[in-house]
Amino acid sequence: MTDLALPVRLRRSKPRTGRVGAAAAWAVLVGAGLACLLAPVLWPLDESAVDLARTRLAPSWAHPAGTDDLGRDVAHRSLYGLRVSLLVGAVAALVATVIGGLVGAVAGTLGGWVDRVLMRVVDTMAALPHLLLGIFIVAMLRPSLGAVILSIGLTHWLSTARIVRSELLSLRTRPFIDAAISGGASRTRVITRHLLPHVLPRLALATTLMVPHAVWHETALSFLGLGLPPHLASIGNMINDGQRSLLTGAWWASIVPGLLLVVVTLALAALTGRWRDRLDPRVRAELNL
Amino acid sequence: MTSTALAAHEVAVSYGGRRVLDGVDLRVAPGETVGLRGPSGSGKSTLARVLALLHAPEAGHVTLDGHRVAGARHRLPAAVRTRVAILFQSPRAATDPRLGLADIIAEPLRATGTPEERARARAAELADLVGLTPDLLTRRPHAVSDGQLQRACLARALVHRPDYLLCDEATAMLDASTQAHLAAVVTDYQRQHAAGVLLITHDPALMARWATRVVDLPPPPQS
Numbered sequence: 354m355t356d357l358a359l360p361v362r363l364r365r366s367k368p369r370t371g372r373v374g375a376a377a378a379w380a381v382l383v384g385a386g387l388a389c390l391l392a393p394v395l396w397p398l399d400e401s402a403v404d405l406a407r408t409r410l411a412p413s414w415a416h417p418a419g420t421d422d423l424g425r426d427v428a429h430r431s432l433y434g435l436r437v438s439l440l441v442g443a444v445a446a447l448v449a450t451v452i453g454g455l456v457g458a459v460a461g462t463l464g465g466w467v468d469r470v471l472m473r474v475v476d477t478m479a480a481l482p483h484l485l486l487g488i489f490i491v492a493m494l495r496p497s498l499g500a501v502i503l504s505i506g507l508t509h510w511l512s513t514a515r516i517v518r519s520e521l522l523s524l525r526t527r528p529f530i531d532a533a534i535s536g537g538a539s540r541t542r543v544i545t546r547h548l549l550p551h552v553l554p555r556l557a558l559a560t561t562l563m564v565p566h567a568v569w570h571e572t573a574l575s576f577l578g579l580g581l582p583p584h585l586a587s588i589g590n591m592i593n594d595g596q597r598s599l600l601t602g603a604w605w606a607s608i609v610p611g612l613l614l615v616v617v618t619l620a621l622a623a624l625t626g627r628w629r630d631r632l633d634p635r636v637r638a639e640l641n642l
Numbered sequence: 643m644t645s646t647a648l649a650a651h652e653v654a655v656s657y658g659g660r661r662v663l664d665g666v667d668l669r670v671a672p673g674e675t676v677g678l679r680g681p682s683g684s685g686k687s688t689l690a691r692v693l694a695l696l697h698a699p700e701a702g703h704v705t706l707d708g709h710r711v712a713g714a715r716h717r718l719p720a721a722v723r724t725r726v727a728i729l730f731q732s733p734r735a736a737t738d739p740r741l742g743l744a745d746i747i748a749e750p751l752r753a754t755g756t757p758e759e760r761a762r763a764r765a766a767e768l769a770d771l772v773g774l775t776p777d778l779l780t781r782r783p784h785a786v787s788d789g790q791l792q793r794a795c796l797a798r799a800l801v802h803r804p805d806y807l808l809c810d811e812a813t814a815m816l817d818a819s820t821q822a823h824l825a826a827v828v829t830d831y832q833r834q835h836a837a838g839v840l841l842i843t844h845d846p847a848l849m850a851r852w853a854t855r856v857v858d859l860p861p862p863p864q865s
Contacts (some may be wrong), residue, residue: 546753
C-alpha cells in the first residue's frame with residue numbers, strides 16, 4: 354500500500370515544465386489575457402476599415418507586425434483574432450465538457466444497457482475523423498461564432514464522457530461507497546459527498562486540456578473558410594488571407610497571427626500539463642490504494 | 643419466525659454465472675459472536691455483504707428480527723441499513739481519501755440528519771473510545787497508519803449504535819496490540835448493547851478466544 358507513494362513522489366519532483374518555463378507561461382497568458390480584455394478600450398478596431406495606400410508594409414514602429422494586403426495592421430488584428438479564438442476555445446471546451454460529463458455520468462451511474470448503448474455511440478463517433486464531422490456540422494449551419502462553438506463542442510465530448518464513466522464505475526464498487534450506504538447515506542448524499550468531489554477535478558482538468566485543442570480547431574475551420582465570417586478578425590481567417598501575401602514576400606501577414614496562437618496555446622498547454630502532473634498521480638494514488 | 647436475530651435463509655449469490663453461495667443459512671443472535679470460517683472463495687465476504695444489506699441475494703432472503711428484508715442498499719430505508727454495520731478488511735479502501743478522520747467518523751450521522759454539534763460531539767466521543775488522539779482527527783487517510791484508520795472505521799461503524807456488527811477480516815492487517823484493543827472495544831460494545839457480532843477471520847487464536855459459536859462454509863462449488 355505505502356510503496357505506491359514512492360513513484361508518485363518521484364514523478365512529482367520532475368514535472369515536464371520547469372519553474373522558469375511555468376513563470377514564462379504564466380507571463381504569456383496573463384499578458385495575452387490582459388491585452389485581450391483591454392483591447393476594445395485601449396485599441397478599438399474597425400473591422401471594415403481598409404487602407405489601400407498602406408498595403409503589405411513591412412514591420413516598423415508604426416506597424417510592429419506590418420500590414421496585410423488590405424492595409425490593415427496585422428498586430429492589431431492578431432490581438433482581436435486571439436480574443437475570438439480564446440473565447441471560442443473556452444466556450445467550446447465548456448460545451449464539450451458539459452455534454453461529455455452528462456453522458457459519462459448517466460452511463461457510469463445507470464450502467465447496464467444504457468451504458469452499453471451510450472458507449473457504442475461514443476465508439477462510433479470516435480471512429481469518424483472529428484474534423485470532418487465538425488465541418489459537416491458547420492456546413493449545415495450559417496457561418497457564425499455559435500456554429501463554430503457547436504461544431505467543436507459536439508465533436509469533442511467523447512474523451513470526457515469516457516473519463517467520467519470509467520471514474521464513476523471504479524468508484525461505485527469501492528468499499529467506502531458501501532460503507533457510506535451502510536451508514537445511511539442517501540443516493541444524493543453519495544453522489545454529492547463522495548462521487549462528485551472525486552470526478553470534478555478530473556473534469557476541470559479535461560476542460561482546460563481541451564481549450565488549446567478547441568482553439569486550433571476553430572483556427573482550422575476558419576482557415577478552411579468554414580468558420581467565422583471572413584471580415585471578422587480571427588486567427589484562422591488571418592492565416593488564410595495572409596497566404597496570398599506570402600508569395601509577394603509579405604510573410605508577416607500569416608506568420609505573426611500563427612506564431613501568436615502557437616505561443617499562447619503552448620503556454621496554456623504547459624500550465625495544464627503541470628497541473629495534470631501534480632493532480633493526476635495524487636488522484637491515481639488515492640483511487641487505486 | 644419472529645426471533646430477534648440477523649439471519650440468512652437459503653441465500654444464493656452468483657457472480658458472472660459462477661455460484662458463490664448456494665443455499666446458505668446463518669443466524670446471528672443479539673449478544674453472541676458467530677465465527678465464520680471457510681476456504682478462500684467460499685463466499686465469506688459475500689455472505690457478510692448480504693447480511694450487511696449491501697447485496698441482494700438471487701435466491702433466499704435475509705431476516706432482521708423476524709422481518710423479511712426486501713432488496714438491499716438504497717432500496718431499504720436508512721433506518722434499516724444503519725442497524726447492521728460492517729467493518730472491511732482494508733480500511734484504506736473503506737474510507738473516502740478526501741475526508742479527514744473526524745469527518746469520516748461523523749459522516750453517517752450527518753448523512754442521516756443529525757445536527758452538526760451533536761454529530762461532532764459523538765464523533766469525538768467515539769474517537770476517544772477507539773483510542774484516536776484529537777491531533778489525528780484532522781488528518782486524512784493517507785497521513786495515518788492502517789491501524790489508526792481501522793480504528794476510525796470501527797468508530798464510524800458504531801456511531802449509529804448498530805444491533806449487529808459484521809467484521810470481515812477486520813483485524814487481518816493490524817499489529818497485535820491494535821488488534822487486541824479493537825477486539826476489546828467491540829466486546830465492550832457488545833456487552834453494553836447486546837449486539838450480535840459476525841466474526842470472519844483466518845486467525846484460529848482470535849476465533850477461539852472470541853467466537854461463541856463457529857460456522858464453517860463449504861468450499862466453493864466446482865463449476
